[in-house]
Amino acid sequence: MTPRERLFALEQFGIKLGLQNITTLLEALNRPDHAFASVHVAGTNGKGSVTAMVERGLRAAGARTGRYTSPHLDRVEERIAIDGITVDAADFDAVTAVVMAVIDRLRETGALETLPTFFEATTAVAFEVFRRRGVQIAVVEVGLGGRLDATNVIVPMVSVITSIAFDHERHLGGSLGAIAFEKAGVIKPGVPVVVGVLPDDARRVVTEVAAREGAPMIEAAPADATRGTPVRLALDGAHQARNAAVAVATLQACARNGVPVERAHIVTALSEVEWPARLEWLRTSAGDVLIDAAHNPAGAQGLAEYIASTATGPLPLVIGVMNDKDVDTMVRAMAPAVSRFIATQVASPRALGADALLDRIRRLVPDASALAIPDSDQAVQVALAGTQRAMVAGSIFLVGPLRARLIAQGAVAVRYPSSAGPFFLI
Structure with missing residues (x-):
């Protein structure tokens, strides 16, 4: 080796x-x-x-x-x-x-x-x-x-x-x-x-x-x-x-x-400062994808608050999570910002399977539109269909490789006027 x-x-x-x-x-x-x-x-x-x-x-x-x-x-x-x-x-x-x-x-x-x-x-x-x-x-x-x-x-x-x-x-x-x-x-x-x-x-x-x-x-x-x-x-x-x-x-x-x-x-x-995959918008040929590394309840809440504070949501969410995370609290926190859940599979032995995640989502948010697509690339394409905007979150092990593949396919980072960073007084 x-x-x-x-x-x-x-x-x-x-x-x-x-x-x-x-x-x-x-x-x-x-x-x-x-x-x-x-x-x-x-x-x-x-x-x-x-x-x-x-x-x-x-x-x-x-x-x-x-x-x-x-x-x-x-x-x-x-x-x-x-x-x-x-x-x-x-x-x-x-x-x-x-x-x-x-x-x-x-x-x-x-x-x-x-x-x-x-x-x-x-x-x-x-x-x-x-x-x-x-x-x-x-x-x-x-x-x-x-x-x-x-x-x-x-x-x-x-x-x-x-x-x-x-x-x-x-x-x-x-x-x-x-x-x-x-x-x-x-x-x-x-x-x-x-x-x-x-x-x-x-x-x-x-x-x-x-x-x-x-x-x-x-x-x-x-x-x-x-x-x-x-x-x-x-x-x-x-x-x-x-x-x-x-x-x-x-x-x-x-x-x-x-x-x-x-x-x-x-x-x-x-x-x-540059710090990718933190509320980062990528423009693809099929639409704009918000990439965020939120992977715990506090991060999920931050993502939901961001969507609520802009004119961008609710949006379809492609979500994949680790089995050892507080999935229930994360899903509940994100739900107000989500128009449709698409459960996907993270390439990790620690990951919760897409079908198991879908079952959790349906139990926690019974009125939500939700489906499972294990292939994350396909999940993003389905999420963008008809909306041209979608989110991906739940695990760094999901968003990191997916982000790299999108950029390799020609995606570029963009900044929404409505999502410009906050001011800080110094």
Whole structure:
């Protein structure tokens, strides 16, 4: 097998939280994570958008930046970017070969009792790429939770918790307090932590952890509507104003740590950031498709609110979901924005089948027009027939590959006047 094939073979081990394997692996690589400064971004929703905004602002300020996010949309190397540009496949494969060779050696000596997971190995690849490419500041998105996530080996200049809501309860706990405790695990002694607007139970836990660690807590409140200059956000949706507040507070915290971030760089971060598959319209030959990575109840609610706030809906929805998600709450949240549900199949062993999803939709929204089409490309064509506009959401593992295929077929990104990003006052 090639190193890339061996990396993907690690997916069979699924999710395994803990820091022992990643620490052993990074020690054997001579701690590439010590070669750069970092910002660590956790949260239920918004952490990808905030990661992208913060990286864009730091790059505007002249820093050589790294960005590490997950999951990828279509190609694994999309997880790693240098100065906003995805690393090329050859560089990714070369570093992957090094990391896999180190894993082999650690297994032979017994230093690694078990093989690392795909995410642990990919995290090591990212950090080694950053070291080799001379990254000065890496903005690192947490994969799952925070406390036991493989990225939590870094000691950042700023920690971030964007939001806390229900998702991944099987791994993080069944209450907002329990989820908050896991995400607050990214808080390090003395390191400032920026937090978005949190539910009371979650905020209480985060506040307690920050106090215990002596970490200054910076609450990123929404902008004062009576002060400041309006900046049109590059990303659509009212929720992006909340994400922008977190990004601004984070960049300001970086400035207090000596990074030369000025107001103009923050404006660039908000107005020029690119983060695909987040309320992204693609124009195809058959009509316009709204691609959104909403994959949990809060994301589904955000999508529905976006449609309600524009003149675009309700619209047909092509939906595919993972079996371990709160499908019922997601469907109920999206229903007001949907004129017709088309259940489809995500190419993943974790996915809920199209027919099973259709049964759930019909039970939850009995009056809704709904059908199942397992082939997602065909589902989009059916959704567009007669309407020329449709949505696709429910899982990144659905929208990412589908988006890539649409673009390969000639689709181009467009921006609806009615869906222009919200203003943010700065």
